[in-house]
Amino acid sequence: MHETALVKNLIHRVETVCADENAERVVEVAVWLGALCHMSPEHFTDHFRQEAAGTCAEQAHLRIETSDDINHPQAQDVLLQSLELELETEDEAGP
Template sequence: MHESGVMKDMMASIQKLRADNRLMKVTRITVRIGALSPFSVDHFREHFFEAAAGSPIEQATLVVETSDDIGADDAQSIVLEEIEGECAG
């Protein structure tokens, strides 16, 4: 259940940024997985693309960075670093 909550929040953040920036299509999404996050890169990718299916971010390139810093404030988090896309007219 934790994974679905994380993905729901991530999708909401991406959709808000997409709307705020008037992006018709999201082409690239960069996230950082904290050192103490329960997600591996592969596990995150699987859940991400499942959650993105059928949405305007479905075809985006996903870049996943990882951190080794267990003392970082966001060591247990997944941080949305950046989205890129194509603007609406």
């Protein structure tokens, strides 16, 4: 359950950025997995794909960095490092 909440929160933040930037879609999501977040890159990817279905991040490429530092202050977290967005063109954005 903890993993699902972490990924849902991440997807919510990604959708907020998409809306704020008037992006059509997310091309790439770069994340950092803390040593104590209890998710392997494969497990994270499964959760991400499930939660991203139907969102601007549905087709996003994932770039995942993992940490093995259990003493890192954010060792239990999943951190959004960066997003690459595909922005609407002026013609698509409307008047």
